[in-house]
Amino acid sequence: MFEGRRIQAQLLKGTLPLLVLATLRDTELHGYEIVKRIREQSSGTFAPSEGSLYPVLHRLETEGALEATWRAGDGGPRRRYYRLTRAGLTALERAEREWSTFAGGVRRVAFEGPSDA
Amino acid sequence: MFEGRRIQAQLLKGTLPLLVLATLRDTELHGYEIVKRIREQSSGTFAPSEGSLYPVLHRLETEGALEATWRAGDGGPRRRYYRLTRAGLTALERAEREWSTFAGGVRRVAFEGPSDA
DNA sequence: CATGCCTACCTCGCTTTCCGAGGTAACGGT
DNA sequence: ACCGTTACCTCGGAAAGCGAGGTAGGCATG
Numbered sequence: 001m002f003e004g005r006r007i008q009a010q011l012l013k014g015t016l017p018l019l020v021l022a023t024l025r026d027t028e029l030h031g032y033e034i035v036k037r038i039r040e041q042s043s044g045t046f047a048p049s050e051g052s053l054y055p056v057l058h059r060l061e062t063e064g065a066l067e068a069t070w071r072a073g074d075g076g077p078r079r080r081y082y083r084l085t086r087a088g089l090t091a092l093e094r095a096e097r098e099w100s101t102f103a104g105g106v107r108r109v110a111f112e113g114p115s116d117a
Numbered sequence: 118m119f120e121g122r123r124i125q126a127q128l129l130k131g132t133l134p135l136l137v138l139a140t141l142r143d144t145e146l147h148g149y150e151i152v153k154r155i156r157e158q159s160s161g162t163f164a165p166s167e168g169s170l171y172p173v174l175h176r177l178e179t180e181g182a183l184e185a186t187w188r189a190g191d192g193g194p195r196r197r198y199y200r201l202t203r204a205g206l207t208a209l210e211r212a213e214r215e216w217s218t219f220a221g222g223v224r225r226v227a228f229e230g231p232s233d234a
Numbered sequence: 235c236a237t238g239c240c241t242a243c244c245t246c247g248c249t250t251t252c253c254g255a256g257g258t259a260a261c262g263g264t
Numbered sequence: 265a266c267c268g269t270t271a272c273c274t275c276g277g278a279a280a281g282c283g284a285g286g287t288a289g290g291c292a293t294g
Contacts, residue, residue: 010131010250012217016281022227032242038226045222052281054244073275076241077289096227102128103220105162109155110139110213126252127279133252149271169252173272193270194260 009043016056018099021084021092028083030071031057038068057082065091133165133173135216138201138209147188147198148174174199176211182208 023029023037031053039047060066065088068080084092140146140154148170156164176182180207186196201209 013130013280014127015223019226041226042222043220049282101162105159109136109158166253234235
């Protein structure tokens with residue numbers, strides 16, 4: 001199904017919050033759906049496990065970046081819908097900047113020779 | 118000194134081998150010098166500590182990606198110079214591809230909305 | 235009515251990898 | 265002879281993803 005090769009686990013470290021916050025930028029979603037979106041958007045490159053996702057959601061909620069509400073499941077168990085708070089939007093913007101800095105650094109070191117600075 | 122804000126440690130996870138291999142693409146260098154290059158090339162974004170670097174160097178050497186030789190120090194202790202092997206070049210290329218896949222995935226999820234797929 | 239399956243949530247222990255602190259060795263200057 | 269600097273190495277702790285496993289409610293099936 002998802003042929004995109006999975007990425008070394010270590011690389012993903014630290015990016016999950018960014019991915020989650022970005023996924024919730026315009027919609028509110030519940031956990032399973034968040035994983036699904038991330039997997040689809042990344043063409044299967046990322047497939048965070050539940051053991052990774054839920055702790056992150058809880059941490060972001062504790063930090064005030066996300067708000068959550070329980071809703072009755074549509075023919076299934078209840079779901080917890082998460083949405084971005086104002087603080088969450090700020091956190092998202094910060095995470096985006098941080099990612100850009102990070103990715104830019106890797107590009108300079110790894111893809112631009114020492115001479116073409 | 119290096120004003121570029123340091124990056125959250127977690128983000129760096131898994132990228133050090135790439136940075137090291139790339140730094141050694143055209144030259145042979147010793148440990149301290151590798152750190153220095155990475156720091157300069159990334160404008161201070163990355164400043165891997167010795168506790169991070171040496172284990173990585175040893176692992177890459179064990180895996181056959183690097184070869185190393187001791188040389189007398191020029192007014193200082195002896196140094197261990199590392200250079201890329203043929204296998205190391207292959208590893209570098211693989212790490213570059215992996216990084217590209219990874220960065221592309223983050224871009225799609227975090228920076229491109231769900232609509233502009 | 236009871237059993238079992240599916241969805242969705244949550245938790246636990248393991249592993250990997252980075253960091254800071256601290257330790258060793260060789261050389262030069264005083 | 266001693267100390268400071270350079271460069272190497274190691275160790276313990278912390279962060280975060282992963283897989284496995286566990287709970288609960290609703291539905292279909294016997």
